[in-house]
Amino acid sequence: MTPENTKGQYLPSDEYRKTAMVKSVDEYTRLYSESMKDPVAYWVKQAEHIDWFSKGWKEPFTWNKKKDEFTWFKGGKLNVSYNCLDRHVKNGLKNTAAIIFQGEDDKDVRVYTYGQLLHEVERFSNVLKKNGVKKGDRVAVYLPMIPELAITLLACTRVGAIHSVVFAGFSSDAIFNRVADCTPKVLVTSDGSYRAGKKIDMKGKVNEILERDTSVEHVLVVKHTGADVVMEKDRDVWWHEEMEKVPLKCEPEVMDAEDPLFMLYTSGTTGKPKGMVHVNGGYLVGVNSSFRYIFNYNPGQVYWCTADIGWITGHSSILYGPLSVGATTLMFEGVPNYPENDRFWQVAEKWKVDIFYTAPTALRMIRKNGDDWIKKHDLSSLKMLASVGEPIDADVWKWYHRVIGGGRCPIADTWWQTETGSIIIAPLTGAFDLKPGSAMKPLPGIKTGVFREDKTECGVGESGNLFLMEPFPSLARTIWNDHAKYVEQYWATFPGHYLTGDGARIDADGDHWLLGRVDDVISVAGHRIGAAEIEAALIAHPAVAEAAVVPVPDEIKGEAIYTFVTLKDGFTESEDLKKQLINQVRNVVGPIATPKTIQISQGLPKTRSGKIMRRLLRKIAGGSSQSELGDTTTLLDPSVIESLIKGRL
Numbered sequence: 071m072t073p074e075n076t077k078g079q080y081l082p083s084d085e086y087r088k089t090a091m092v093k094s095v096d097e098y099t100r101l102y103s104e105s106m107k108d109p110v111a112y113w114v115k116q117a118e119h120i121d122w123f124s125k126g127w128k129e130p131f132t133w134n135k136k137k138d139e140f141t142w143f144k145g146g147k148l149n150v151s152y153n154c155l156d157r158h159v160k161n162g163l164k165n166t167a168a169i170i171f172q173g174e175d176d177k178d179v180r181v182y183t184y185g186q187l188l189h190e191v192e193r194f195s196n197v198l199k200k201n202g203v204k205k206g207d208r209v210a211v212y213l214p215m216i217p218e219l220a221i222t223l224l225a226c227t228r229v230g231a232i233h234s235v236v237f238a239g240f241s242s243d244a245i246f247n248r249v250a251d252c253t254p255k256v257l258v259t260s261d262g263s264y265r266a267g268k269k270i271d272m273k274g275k276v277n278e279i280l281e282r283d284t285s286v287e288h289v290l291v292v293k294h295t296g297a298d299v300v301m302e303k304d305r306d307v308w309w310h311e312e313m314e315k316v317p318l319k320c321e322p323e324v325m326d327a328e329d330p331l332f333m334l335y336t337s338g339t340t341g342k343p344k345g346m347v348h349v350n351g352g353y354l355v356g357v358n359s360s361f362r363y364i365f366n367y368n369p370g371q372v373y374w375c376t377a378d379i380g381w382i383t384g385h386s387s388i389l390y391g392p393l394s395v396g397a398t399t400l401m402f403e404g405v406p407n408y409p410e411n412d413r414f415w416q417v418a419e420k421w422k423v424d425i426f427y428t429a430p431t432a433l434r435m436i437r438k439n440g441d442d443w444i445k446k447h448d449l450s451s452l453k454m455l456a457s458v459g460e461p462i463d464a465d466v467w468k469w470y471h472r473v474i475g476g477g478r479c480p481i482a483d484t485w486w487q488t489e490t491g492s493i494i495i496a497p498l499t500g501a502f503d504l505k506p507g508s509a510m511k512p513l514p515g516i517k518t519g520v521f522r523e524d525k526t527e528c529g530v531g532e533s534g535n536l537f538l539m540e541p542f543p544s545l546a547r548t549i550w551n552d553h554a555k556y557v558e559q560y561w562a563t564f565p566g567h568y569l570t571g572d573g574a575r576i577d578a579d580g581d582h583w584l585l586g587r588v589d590d591v592i593s594v595a596g597h598r599i600g601a602a603e604i605e606a607a608l609i610a611h612p613a614v615a616e617a618a619v620v621p622v623p624d625e626i627k628g629e630a631i632y633t634f635v636t637l638k639d640g641f642t643e644s645e646d647l648k649k650q651l652i653n654q655v656r657n658v659v660g661p662i663a664t665p666k667t668i669q670i671s672q673g674l675p676k677t678r679s680g681k682i683m684r685r686l687l688r689k690i691a692g693g694s695s696q697s698e699l700g701d702t703t704t705l706l707d708p709s710v711i712e713s714l715i716k717g718r719l
C-alpha cells in the first residue's frame with residue numbers, strides 16, 4: 071500500500087483495490103452526494119440487503135422533531151437471527167464457518183458453521199421460552215467471551231426478547247444498577263471466566279446481586295471453568311441440562327422494524343448509566359451496510375475483531391455486522407499478553423486472519439513490548455487493518471501499518487459510538503489515500519457538522535463540537551425508561567441535530583480529525599467511564615466528603631483516572647485509606663475504573679455558585695503550573711489552587 075503520496079498519505083495497492091467494495095474516490099463522491107440529495111432513498115436501498123418478511127412500511131422514515139422521536143421502516147417485518155443465520159443456510163453457507171472460537175487455552179477451539187450455529191440458537195431459543203421469556207421481555211447477559219454468548223444474543227433476537235449485556239469486567243453495584251433498570255426476567259451467566267490464566271468467579275457475583283430484590287426469575291448457567299458454584303433451587307438451571315430438554319426447532323418471531331432489539335448501557339455525564347435502545351430494522355440495516363463498506367470482506371476470509379461483546383463494538387462488529395453478511399468471525403476469549411506478549415499474532419497466524427480490527431490502547435501496549443514478538447509470526451494473511459475506540463495518533467498508525475500490516479495493509483480508523491450502533495466516520499480503504507491519524511469521511515447517508523458553542527459552523531480546520539445532522543437508521547431511539555434524558559443529552563443542545571459529545575475538526579479536504587470527549591466522560595483503554603459514576607462510588611465511603619474525578623493522559627490506556635478527594639472531619643490521610651478508596655471504586659464500579667491516583671486535598675476549586683471547576687482540575691492533574699491555569703479569580707477560594715498544585719502526585 072505504498073508509496074506514500076506527496077502529502078504523506080498512504081495509497082491502497084491495485085491488488086487490494088480490486089477486492090474493495092468502493093474502488094475510487096470518485097465512486098465514493100458520487101455515492102455520497104447522491105445519498106445526501108435523498109438520504110431516505112439511499113437507506114431504503116441499503117435495506118434491500120436485509121431479508122424482510124414484509125416491507126410493509128408506509129413511510130420509510132418519520133421524524134417528530136418536537137418529541138425527538140423518529141422511525142425507520144416502521145411496519146416492515148423481519149427477524150435478526152433469521153438474517154444472521156437461516157437465510158445464509160438457505161443460500162449455500164450451511165457448512166461455512168460462522169464463528170471460530172479461540173479460547174484462552176490454545177487447545178480450546180470450537181468452530182460453528184452457519185448450520186450448527188442455527189441449530190444451537192434454535193435450541194437455546196426454546197430454553198428461553200421454557201424459562202418464561204416472551205417477546206418484549208428483557209434478558210440480562212453476564213457471560214465471558216464464549217460461543218454461548220453469541221448463541222444467547224441471537225436466541226434473544228429470535229424470540230423477540232431484548233438483550234442487555236453487562237460487561238464481564240463490571241462488579242456488584244454496577245451490575246445491580248443495570249439489572250434494576252432493565253428488569254430482566256432471565257439472567258444468563260456462567261460459572262466463571264478465564265483471564266490471563268486465572269479463573270474468575272462470575273456466578274458468585276450474580277448470587278450476591280440476586281440476594282437483593284430484583285425481577286430475575288431464572289438464572290441460566292453455562293459450565294465453562296468447572297468452578298464450584300452455588301445453585302439456588304428453583305431459580306438456577308444449567309445451560310447444558312436445559313438444552314437436552316427442549317425441541318430442536320424454533321421459528322423466528324416476526325418483529326416490527328421499530329421493536330427494540332437490545333439495550334446496552336453506556337456511561338454519561340451523570341452517575342446513572344444510560345440504557346441505549348436499539349431497534350430491529352434500523353440497527354440491522356446500519357451494521358450490515360457499514361460492515362460491507364468498511365471491511366471489504368470477501369468470501370472465505372477470516373475476520374477478527376478483538377473487542378469484548380460487553381461493548382457496542384462486540385455487538386456490531388463481532389456479531390451482527392459480520393453474521394448479517396455471512397462472514398466468518400473469530401471470537402477470542404483471551405488477552406493480548408497471555409501466555410506471552412505475542413498471543414494476538416499467534417492467533418492471527420494460526421487462523422490465517424485476513425482482516426484485523428482492534429483498539430489503539432491494545433496497539434500501544436503491544437508496541438511497548440517490542441516488535442520482536444510480532445516478527446516471530448507469519449502475518450502475510452492480513453489484508454486490511456482497522457482501529458476503534460479512541461483517536462489513533464499518526465505515530466501509532468504508521469507503526470501499525472509498517473509492523474503489523476507489513477507495509478501492505480490499509481488501515482480504517484473507525485469512529486462511532488454505542489449510540490450510533492454502527493460505524494459512522496471512516497475511510498473506505500480501497501478508495502481513499504489514507505491520512506494517518508484521521509478517521510477521514512462519513513459513510514454515505516450520514517451528514518456530519520462541526521459547530522462552535524454559539525451554533526455557528528466552524529471554519530476549515532477549526533475545532534468544535536461534532537454533530538450528526540439528521541437521524542439515520544442505526545441511531546439509538548431512546549434511553550430505556552428515560553426519554554427525557556435522551557432528549558436532554560443528545561438533542562436539546564442544537565435542536566434537530568444529534569450531539570456526539572466529541573470534539574472534532576474538518577480539514578480542507580473534508581477529512582475529520584476526532585479530538586476526544588468534550589464532556590466528563592473518561593476513556594480508559596477505550597472504555598467509556600463516567601466521572602460521576604466514580605465520584606458517586608467514592609462519596610459512598612464513610613471517610614469521603616467530596617470527590618472530583620478527571621482524566622490524565624496515559625501512555626498505554628490513552629487516559630487514566632485521577633481523583634481528588636476531600637475527607638470528612640475526623641479522618642486523616644493514610645496509605646491504608648487510599649487503598650480502601652481504590653478498592654471501593656473497584657468493588658462498586660469494577661476493575662476497569664480503578665483510579666491511577668488519589669490526591670487527598672483540603673478543598674476543591676469551586677465557582678461562587680458551588681460548581682466544581684473540573685477544567686482546572688484537569689489541568690492541575692495534567693501538570694500545569696499556576697500561571698497556565700488562566701483566570702482563577704472567580705473561584706470561591708482561589709487559595710485552594712496553590713495547595714492542590716503542591717499536593718499533586
Ligand code: WTA
Nearest residue numbers: 458459460461483484485486487488584587
Ligand atoms: C471514542 C465505541 C476517536 C469517542 C465504538 C466516542 C473514538 C466514544 C473513535 C464512543 C475513533 C470511538 N477516534 N475517538 N476512531 N472511536 N471513539 O460508546 O470519544 O464505547 O464518543 O463506542 O469513543 O465509545 P463507545
